[in-house]
Amino acid sequence: MSTFKAPKGTYDLIPPQSAKYLAVREAIAAPLRDSGYGYIETPGFENVELFARGVGESTDIVTKEMYAFETKGGDRLALRPEGTASVLRAALEASLHKAGNLPVKLWYSGSYYRYERPQKGRYRHFSQVGAEAIGAEDPALDAELIILADQAYRSLGLREFRILLNSLGDKECRPVYRAALQDFLRGLDLDEDTLRRAEINPLRVLDDKRESVQKQLTGAPLLRDYLCDACKAYHEEVRELVTAAGVAFEDDPRLVRGLDYYTRTTFEFVHDGLGSQSAVGGGGRYDGLSEMIGGPALPSVGWALGVDRTVLALEAEGVELDLPATTSVFAVPLGEEARRVLFAKVTELRKVGVAADFAYGGKGLKAAMKAANRSGARYALVLGERDLAEGSVQLKDMESGEQTAVGIDEVVAEIQSRF
Numbered sequence: 001m002s003t004f005k006a007p008k009g010t011y012d013l014i015p016p017q018s019a020k021y022l023a024v025r026e027a028i029a030a031p032l033r034d035s036g037y038g039y040i041e042t043p044g045f046e047n048v049e050l051f052a053r054g055v056g057e058s059t060d061i062v063t064k065e066m067y068a069f070e071t072k073g074g075d076r077l078a079l080r081p082e083g084t085a086s087v088l089r090a091a092l093e094a095s096l097h098k099a100g101n102l103p104v105k106l107w108y109s110g111s112y113y114r115y116e117r118p119q120k121g122r123y124r125h126f127s128q129v130g131a132e133a134i135g136a137e138d139p140a141l142d143a144e145l146i147i148l149a150d151q152a153y154r155s156l157g158l159r160e161f162r163i164l165l166n167s168l169g170d171k172e173c174r175p176v177y178r179a180a181l182q183d184f185l186r187g188l189d190l191d192e193d194t195l196r197r198a199e200i201n202p203l204r205v206l207d208d209k210r211e212s213v214q215k216q217l218t219g220a221p222l223l224r225d226y227l228c229d230a231c232k233a234y235h236e237e238v239r240e241l242v243t244a245a246g247v248a249f250e251d252d253p254r255l256v257r258g259l260d261y262y263t264r265t266t267f268e269f270v271h272d273g274l275g276s277q278s279a280v281g282g283g284g285r286y287d288g289l290s291e292m293i294g295g296p297a298l299p300s301v302g303w304a305l306g307v308d309r310t311v312l313a314l315e316a317e318g319v320e321l322d323l324p325a326t327t328s329v330f331a332v333p334l335g336e337e338a339r340r341v342l343f344a345k346v347t348e349l350r351k352v353g354v355a356a357d358f359a360y361g362g363k364g365l366k367a368a369m370k371a372a373n374r375s376g377a378r379y380a381l382v383l384g385e386r387d388l389a390e391g392s393v394q395l396k397d398m399e400s401g402e403q404t405a406v407g408i409d410e411v412v413a414e415i416q417s418r419f
Helices: 017-033 048-054 060-065 084-093 139-156 174-186 192-200 211-216 229-244 307-317 336-351 365-375 385-390 411-418
Strands: 045-047 068-070 076-079 104-113 125-134 161-167 263-271 279-285 300-306 329-333 356-358 379-383 392-397 403-407
Touching: 017 104, 017 125, 017 139, 017 307, 045 048, 045 084, 048 060, 048 076, 048 084, 084 104, 084 125, 084 300, 125 139, 125 307, 139 161, 139 229, 139 263, 139 279, 139 300, 139 307, 161 229, 174 192, 229 263, 263 300, 263 307, 279 307, 300 307, 329 336, 329 365, 336 356, 336 379, 336 385, 336 411, 365 379, 379 385, 379 411, 385 392, 392 411, 403 411
Parallel strands: 329 356, 329 379
Antiparallel strands: 045 076, 068 076, 104 125, 125 300, 161 263, 263 279, 279 300, 379 392, 392 403
């Protein structure tokens, strides 16, 4: 037993479960790559102020959950709690918005960190795939991202997820709603921290998951009743485009996202088979974020989908992914000369794209064949002294048990033809 264990609230990805996570990441990324999104990767830590300004100083993420630290040089850094602020910072720093081709469309995949109370579906280290379309105000972009996420989930075989959709208004109409909501919240029996949050960003109170708070929010004013004409028209076009694409969604007038930077379109993907941690992903439009972190006005929209929770959703639906075998051919040498010859054949197979493995450690026939079975290989190559003398190798079909003698020089071509 090792003395050390993974930190609380984290997990290790190990085979064979790790193959499922890789398949989920690939399925989410595939429609993005086919839609003009280029891959971006940012550091695992950033300046604390990037998240304080972008995510919001009043959010739980910044006040309670962020892993912040000071370097030996005196810099205040934080492990990234989300991806959007980092991606936008990188795009601005590289002046991607000045290349003359807006929107800048980017996708990313990585680990994120929040100090939360661990439970199933909520970890202190978690994995997301995200997408951002930077520099264009167009309902078609909002619709595109919703449709691509739906496409990704359905390609995995998920069916029992729901898409919730709302509009948070903009700088013209949201202040009026903000004032009305604050007036309502001041009349409730809320604790000091919640009342303080209501004064800084009252929409955050609507996102409070505590039952004692949610009970009191019945009758709270709804943002949709305060939307200006421009926001109403924008939201209606998003709805029409998503509907025309055959993607079902539910209007949720109480939906708000947990980050301060969202404007207009906001959406969430939920799966009711996951219990309290039902959100598998979400996103929306964030037209003012660039200016918040010192950049020019760049209206943008994006989402992040949780890899961990998507895997849990697949398990909740009983969906088994069709994962490729990690090994297609397993070589079993019997004797030193056979070991040298078969190792060369394994190397050849790998060069032509056939996944091949080898019975390392000088195992006997029985132990080596057990290893071949455990590997999941479709074929085993068995080479002994008699086979060597005859210039052939035994090719065994691990499913049928059928065994065929194939010339050593022809075995690579023979295996290629069978795949």
